[in-house]
Amino acid sequence: MIVIVLLLAVSLSVALGFLVAFIWSAKTGQFDDSFSPANKILFDKNNQEPKNQ
Amino acid sequence: MQLEKFTYDNKIVRNFAFATIIWSIVGMLVGVIIAFQLAYPALNFGIPYISFGRLRPLHTNAVIFAFVGNGIFTGTYYMLPRLLKASMWNKTLSYIHFWGWQLIIVFAALTLPFGLTEGKEYAELIWPIDIAITIIWVVFGVNMFGTILTRRERHLYVAIWFLIGTWVTVAMLHIVNSFALPTSLTHSYSWYAGVQDALVQWWYGHNAVAFFLTTPYLGLMYYFVPKAAQRPIYSYRWSIIHFWALIFIYIWAGPHHLLYTALPDWAQSLGVVFSIMLILPSWGGMLNGIFTLRGAWDKVKEDPILKMFIVALTCYGMSTFEGPMLSLKNVNAIAHYTDWIIAHVHVGALGWNGFLTFGMLYWLVPRIFNTTLYSKKWANTHFLIGTIGILLYAIPLYWASFSQALMWKEFTAEGQLKYQFLETVTRILPMYILRALGGTVYLAGVILMVVNLYKTVKAGSLIEVEYAEAPSLQSVPLPAGKQFWHSAIERRPLRMLLLSLIVVAIGGAIELIPTFLIKENIPTISTVKPYTPLELQGRDIYIREGCYTCHSQMIRPFRDEVARYGDYSKSGEFVYDHPFQWGSKRTGPDLAREGGKYPNSWHYRHMNAPEEISQGSIMPPYNWLLDDDLDTTTTPVKIRAMQTLGVPYPKGYDEKANADLRIQAEEITTDLKTNKIKANSRKEIIAVIAYLQRMGTDLKRAPEKEVKNLH
Numbered sequence A: 001m002i003v004i005v006l007l008l009a010v011s012l013s014v015a016l017g018f019l020v021a022f023i024w025s026a027k028t029g030q031f032d033d034s035f036s037p038a039n040k041i042l043f044d045k046n047n048q049e050p051k052n053q
Numbered sequence B: 001m002q003l004e005k006f007t008y009d010n011k012i013v014r015n016f017a018f019a020t021i022i023w024s025i026v027g028m029l030v031g032v033i034i035a036f037q038l039a040y041p042a043l044n045f046g047i048p049y050i051s052f053g054r055l056r057p058l059h060t061n062a063v064i065f066a067f068v069g070n071g072i073f074t075g076t077y078y079m080l081p082r083l084l085k086a087s088m089w090n091k092t093l094s095y096i097h098f099w100g101w102q103l104i105i106v107f108a109a110l111t112l113p114f115g116l117t118e119g120k121e122y123a124e125l126i127w128p129i130d131i132a133i134t135i136i137w138v139v140f141g142v143n144m145f146g147t148i149l150t151r152r153e154r155h156l157y158v159a160i161w162f163l164i165g166t167w168v169t170v171a172m173l174h175i176v177n178s179f180a181l182p183t184s185l186t187h188s189y190s191w192y193a194g195v196q197d198a199l200v201q202w203w204y205g206h207n208a209v210a211f212f213l214t215t216p217y218l219g220l221m222y223y224f225v226p227k228a229a230q231r232p233i234y235s236y237r238w239s240i241i242h243f244w245a246l247i248f249i250y251i252w253a254g255p256h257h258l259l260y261t262a263l264p265d266w267a268q269s270l271g272v273v274f275s276i277m278l279i280l281p282s283w284g285g286m287l288n289g290i291f292t293l294r295g296a297w298d299k300v301k302e303d304p305i306l307k308m309f310i311v312a313l314t315c316y317g318m319s320t321f322e323g324p325m326l327s328l329k330n331v332n333a334i335a336h337y338t339d340w341i342i343a344h345v346h347v348g349a350l351g352w353n354g355f356l357t358f359g360m361l362y363w364l365v366p367r368i369f370n371t372t373l374y375s376k377k378w379a380n381t382h383f384l385i386g387t388i389g390i391l392l393y394a395i396p397l398y399w400a401s402f403s404q405a406l407m408w409k410e411f412t413a414e415g416q417l418k419y420q421f422l423e424t425v426t427r428i429l430p431m432y433i434l435r436a437l438g439g440t441v442y443l444a445g446v447i448l449m450v451v452n453l454y455k456t457v458k459a460g461s462l463i464e465v466e467y468a469e470a471p472s473l474q475s476v477p478l479p480a481g482k483q484f485w486h487s488a489i490e491r492r493p494l495r496m497l498l499l500s501l502i503v504v505a506i507g508g509a510i511e512l513i514p515t516f517l518i519k520e521n522i523p524t525i526s527t528v529k530p531y532t533p534l535e536l537q538g539r540d541i542y543i544r545e546g547c548y549t550c551h552s553q554m555i556r557p558f559r560d561e562v563a564r565y566g567d568y569s570k571s572g573e574f575v576y577d578h579p580f581q582w583g584s585k586r587t588g589p590d591l592a593r594e595g596g597k598y599p600n601s602w603h604y605r606h607m608n609a610p611e612e613i614s615q616g617s618i619m620p621p622y623n624w625l626l627d628d629d630l631d632t633t634t635t636p637v638k639i640r641a642m643q644t645l646g647v648p649y650p651k652g653y654d655e656k657a658n659a660d661l662r663i664q665a666e667e668i669t670t671d672l673k674t675n676k677i678k679a680n681s682r683k684e685i686i687a688v689i690a691y692l693q694r695m696g697t698d699l700k701r702a703p704e705k706e707v708k709n710l711h
Helices: A002-027 A036-043 B010-039 B052-084 B091-114 B127-149 B158-177 B194-229 B236-250 B254-258 B265-277 B279-292 B297-302 B304-327 B329-335 B339-368 B376-408 B421-459 B480-490 B494-520 B533-544 B559-565 B600-608 B632-644 B653-674 B684-694
Strands: B003-009 B180-182 B188-190 B465-471
Touching: A002 B158, A002 B194, A002 B236, A036 B194, A036 B236, B003 B010, B003 B052, B010 B052, B010 B091, B010 B339, B010 B421, B010 B465, B052 B091, B052 B127, B052 B158, B052 B194, B052 B339, B091 B127, B127 B158, B127 B180, B158 B194, B158 B236, B180 B632, B188 B632, B194 B236, B194 B254, B194 B279, B194 B304, B194 B339, B236 B265, B236 B279, B254 B265, B265 B279, B265 B304, B279 B304, B297 B304, B304 B329, B304 B339, B304 B376, B329 B339, B329 B376, B339 B376, B339 B421, B376 B421, B533 B632, B533 B653, B533 B684, B600 B653, B600 B684, B632 B653, B653 B684
Parallel strands: none
Antiparallel strands: B003 B465, B180 B188
16 A cells, blocks of 8 residues: 555645645734735725726 | 836636636536436437446536636636736736636547546546646646735735645646556556555545635635625634645545545544544635625625525535535445435535636626626526525435435345345436436526626626736835745746746656555455456446446445445455546446356347346446447557556567457357357457456456466
8 A cells, every 4th residue: 555655745745835835924924914804805996997098 | 115007817817707607508518418317318329429427527527627627717817916916927828728728628528428538537537638737737826826926915815825725736636646657649547556546546536626626616705705795704814724724634534435445444544534624624614704794694685696605605514514424434334325425516516616606707797897797686596596406406316315325225134135226226216307407407597697697798898907006015125035035036937946846746756656556566365367358458448438437346345235246345356457446326236246247148238228138227228339349459558558557467468468359259259159149259348248247256266276368
């Protein structure tokens, strides 16, 4: 069942990648603000008529 | 702070949206056709290209990769630039992505009906298409990461995290599962064999559901539900926790597809534990979506888009509750191989993926076409029809699966199986009819949507480019560690980096996998021998016709299964099976020990007209096998491929194989003649009979009696 080792290795390396991404994002302050990101997406201008046409 | 001007490309969004709509009709129409074929086998018409076994992979591939795939890209190309305050990184890549993906789908539709398949569920597409998928997926990734790295919004909204997780994991799954050794442009053998192939396949299969049907759609949900409701997500903090929990747990749940099989116990238990844990993050996401609409129920009552989102989230909650339940061994013992699984995935596909896509389209199409939805009333009707369709689809199938599973397991007082397999099929046929009607009703709703959106598009005109402005991120000083990345991006070696990473990964894996796997495939059961050339050809026809879509080849160690099918399956029996054909559904009986159960003549007549041999059978006829000549020119290359994969044919056997093939074919033909069937020994049916008669017989062979025909 060497294939289990292969799958574990591949899965673990991806999981490790995500872990690094998580640590990076937490350290760079991605999750410091849990209020404004949720609201910000509602206020972009993409629903408006294009300007400077 | 200086404002930078940039644009959003709506044309690519429109393209993907139209593709989503077109493929939804195609995929679901094929689904309705095969649903009726199950109830009325006459609808197979004896035509190979539209027989169930070939259309079913077309249906699953069309719905998953064409409909949902384009749905993901529609949403992504709309929300990603807007969330990141940046244009898509490279417009050319966007269009290569679009046309590449559509071309892949067209090729899928042009190969599957012709029986060109790799024979692994949800990964049926032949190897050149697999490579095309990898390339286009990389194009998508480069474009997405390029956009992320050139963004003007420091914070990555949670939806983007879901897209990143999706991209990385799907790339990994697809590459690892698709390893195959080509024998021609359209045919290949899986690198893995038997149990190993099964494990890789369901690691892929489960995660295809997780990372193609779930995580990207959660990303869409986190954008479009708040947008449509005009209120922020219930808890942003919750969404972050939910994302990371999901991404770390999901990947380990695959073995729950192989409970009670020949897979090692510890791997099965690992799969079960992680599957149960999955309830928490899944429901976290579902509740987060539903709670977003708290206090807005008055809006939900009127707005068809929000209604669709609510049903989508409810269905997501249902299927993610059901999934862990089905992973419990005692539930799985009953539910596996029955229509329960079909109902379960359709609650997910029709409810979660379907309704979320429809809601997104109703919201998005009018916006990019600068108009309002043509008819809100029709959209409401679509909602109603669609919901009825889902219920009409799922409930009969749940019913059918309960009845059938109980009938399979019922014994008489004398200790005999109470029901013939066929009786358990004819009993649930009315449910199959209802299911097909449910699917039709659902499709009718989709057609109504198409008309509605068509009228909407006609009434408006596409805003091809939207203009936006935002301050550059560079105007804010960066932390020291990020300087490198920033300058690196400006010189754009990203493409190189990604491609080289992938090449390295593929190269490394190609080197490692075969050596390990081939060594592992030494049979632990001495009587298990490689297939004879004729059996091998027959097996390839079995795969071509998609027999695995209705027949399993895995007898679990239960009293009823052993009584019905024979000794339970051992992992050592499958070491030469490239690919494995365990199947996941018993629309027909298990075939793991089919060999020797019936005479050759029975198989000959049965394949020609199943209904004449066993009355009430819903198996389609395979009459063309009696007419078509077996292509023996492929035998040497197939034998050589098998040798490369570690199957111990004698050296130089590839050149002698066809002589052995002829001898065995003549033997079968002679036997048929004694039963008053005048058959031509060169026809495909002879190879299929040879394979069917071989299945599961190796264990019965006495060790000292070696197979003669391999010398």
